[in-house]
Each structure stands twice: as C-alpha cells, then as structure tokens.
Amino acid sequence: MIVVLARLAIHPTLTQQFLDTAGQLVLASRQEPGCLGYELLSEGEGRYAFLERYRDPEAAQAHRKTDHFRTLGRAMGPFIDGPLQVIQLSGIDERAEAGA
Template sequence: MLGVVAQITVKQGAEAQFEELANQMVQASRQEEGCLEYGLWRTEVAGQYAFVERYKDEAAVEAHRKSDHFRQIGRAMGAFMEGAPTVLRLTAV
C-alpha cells in the first residue's frame, strides 16, 4: 500500500474557490480503481491544506496522476495556490 500527503498553501482570500475545486478532485479521485482513501484536510495553519491519499499500488498512483480530472482540476487549483505543493510519498510497513 502506498500513501501520499500533498501539503498546499492557498493564497489569502482564495480558500473558498480552492476548496470548491479541491472537493471536485476528492469526489472524482475516490472513484478511481485502486484508490483506497482520498481526502482534503485543513491544517491548523490558516490557508494551509493537505490531501491525504492511499492507494493499492504504484499502478493506482500513476493512474491517478495521469487521469483527466487530476490534470484539469489540478491546473485550475494552481491559480489559488501559493507556490508548489510539498509532496510526501509513503510506503506502508
């Protein structure tokens, strides 16, 4: 099992627009074969979010990254982000 935590900082005042798009990403990603968990979380820092994801295997991760919704919604979310996300890839032990 593989995990991904993508930490994102959103521009001040753009939180609502970001959340709307991010929740579209969550709903679409949860439908992917091999996706075990996909959620959006707010951190304790204002304007900071984290996507928490779990996948069956590497093929499922790659399928997610190549999906139309990841590319289209991800590009749209970029307009509301402050810099690039920090991505932590995890392997279950």
C-alpha cells in the same frame, strides 16, 4: 499500499474557490479503482493537504494521468501560494513490524 500527503498553501482570498475545486477532485479521485482513500485536510493558517491512499504504486501513478487530476489540478494552480510538498510513503508488512 501507497500513501501520499500533498501539502500546499492557498491564497487567503481564493479559499472558497479552492475548496470548491478540491471537493470535486476528492469526489472524482475516490471513484478510481485503485484509490483506497482521498481526503482534503487543513493544517490551519491557509495551509491544506490532500491525504491519498492507493492499492499500489501503479494506482498512484494512474491517478496523476486521470483527466480529473489534470483538469482540476490545472484549475487549482492560481489558488496555490508557493510550491507543493509531496510526501510519499509505503506500507510496511505488519508481521515484520510486530517482529513476528
């Protein structure tokens, strides 16, 4: 299982256009077979983050090759203020975690 947190800042005057486009990306991404969760979250002060969850690394890669990711990602470009920060995490075997 793979979790991705993609953090970004948005130009304040373009917030609603961003939310409209982001909403489309959220809805389309959730339809992907390997996508276990996809949501937009706010960090406040014009900062947002996509929290994404995939069945495996292959599903995470497949997401980045979808038409909706490419098209909507490009459309969002002008709204974004500065670089993205992408944090990728992987699940840990719960038994190992609990010292079983």
